[in-house]
Amino acid sequence: MHFSCYGLVLDSELPLPELTPAPAAVADVVVRVGPVATPGPAAVRVPLGMWVDGEATGVDVPEVGRFLAERGSLLTVQPYDGVDPATVRLFLLGTALGCLLVQRGLLVLHGNAFRVGSACAVVLGHSGAGKSTLAAEMHRRGLDVLSDDVVPVDATGHALPGFPRIKLWQDALDRLGVGSAGLARVRDEHDKFHVPIERAALAPLPVRWLYVLDRHDGPLRLVPVRGAEVFNALHEHAYRNEVLVGAHRRTHLVRSAALAATARLTRVDRPRGVDSVAASAEAILADIDATEREERHAWTA
Incomplete structure (x- = not known):
């Protein structure tokens, strides 16, 4: 499924009803569901359950899930069992996407x-x-x-x-x-x-x-x-x-x-x-x- 926001095309495995549907195109950002590893020893841990490790930024939201933004082009989501999809999208399209935009060199x-x-x-x-x-x-x-x-x-x-x-x-x-x-x-x-x-x-x-x-x-x-x-x-x-x-x-x-x-x-x-x-x-x-x-x-x- 393809969606657009902030001038980007997102190719997402998750439905994102908050966004505007976009025609299938070469995606700027891929959103996938999968495991998110714990931060490695070189990661810089920052407040709010976040960490920065080179070109990767992770977010651990208690009772919601784990999110990983990488290289300004990949968002990985690991929802916890039984979490409302709308709550997962709230953090995906907020904190996680915001971290990815930072990786893309934006203010x-x-x-x-x-x-x-x-x-x-x-x-x-x-x-x-x-x-x-x-x-x-x-x-x-x-x-x-x-x-x-x-x-x-x-x-x-x-x-x-x-x-x-x-x-x-x-x-x-x-x-x-x-x-x-x-x-x-x-x-x-x-x-x-x-x-x-x-x-x-x-x-x-x-x-x-x-x-x-x-x-x-x-x-x-x-x-x-x-x-x-x-x-x-x-x-x-x-x-x-x-x-x-x-x-x-x-x-x-x-x-x-x-x-x-x-x-x-x-x-x-x-x-x-x-x-x-x-x-x-x-x-x-x-x-x-x-x-x-x-x-x-x-x-x-």
């Missing part, structure tokens, strides 16, 4: 991307920061969402579109007035759902704006981030930054420097304990509009 960010004209903005943040809820708000306002949770950026500073869905908790669905009936749960024990989104086919788009979501005891404000703090933010919000060791870390720094030269990074301080989704969306879009007006003025001055 892989933990966030969401949405289209603005011929470019895109990326919203970064830790788990629970509200990235997906904000992406859903941008989609509600008519903006195309490129990807949810994982944003790979190539060597030219272009974000690669992921699969067309957003993962939202029940309270976010309630806020948007979207019912959960008929939606697949991300995991059986969680009130979090896969929400399909409609969008036209998207090509990779240049990243021009980066926004980091944060909380503070004060009003909503946008704070420009410059200098070394840009690199710190891009490392802190790299997807599964635990695996950025050795050559992967060097590539990450090179890609970060290239992106910092072409994109503007801003911290979005949001008031603690307040629903500021709509206000945050308005502030971000106003900031984007202001930078575009500044650039137009600079060209005509």
Whole structure:
């Protein structure tokens, strides 16, 4: 079975209903089911049950299975007996695929991307920061969402579109007035759902704006981030930054420097304990509009 995401064709032994089916073609990535060996003595063990061993990155998820990404082109899955296939796919298309994208030399960010004209903005943040809820708000306002949770950026500073869905908790669905009936749960024990989104086919788009979501005891404000703090933010919000060791870390720094030269990074301080989704969306879009007006003025001055 062939599927597409992030500009890649996956030839998979497992059904992957979250992805877009693709015509049979030469695959960029092969997904197979089979045994995953324990890490060898040369492997670098990193947190969250992961390890890096040369061109291989392994992931051991308790009560779910073992995953191995190799050479940026092979994903091996060893599910444990009786595990819900949807849970296996959650880690396969999340952590394991994210590690494989790192192996392919991409800057892989933990966030969401949405289209603005011929470019895109990326919203970064830790788990629970509200990235997906904000992406859903941008989609509600008519903006195309490129990807949810994982944003790979190539060597030219272009974000690669992921699969067309957003993962939202029940309270976010309630806020948007979207019912959960008929939606697949991300995991059986969680009130979090896969929400399909409609969008036209998207090509990779240049990243021009980066926004980091944060909380503070004060009003909503946008704070420009410059200098070394840009690199710190891009490392802190790299997807599964635990695996950025050795050559992967060097590539990450090179890609970060290239992106910092072409994109503007801003911290979005949001008031603690307040629903500021709509206000945050308005502030971000106003900031984007202001930078575009500044650039137009600079060209005509």
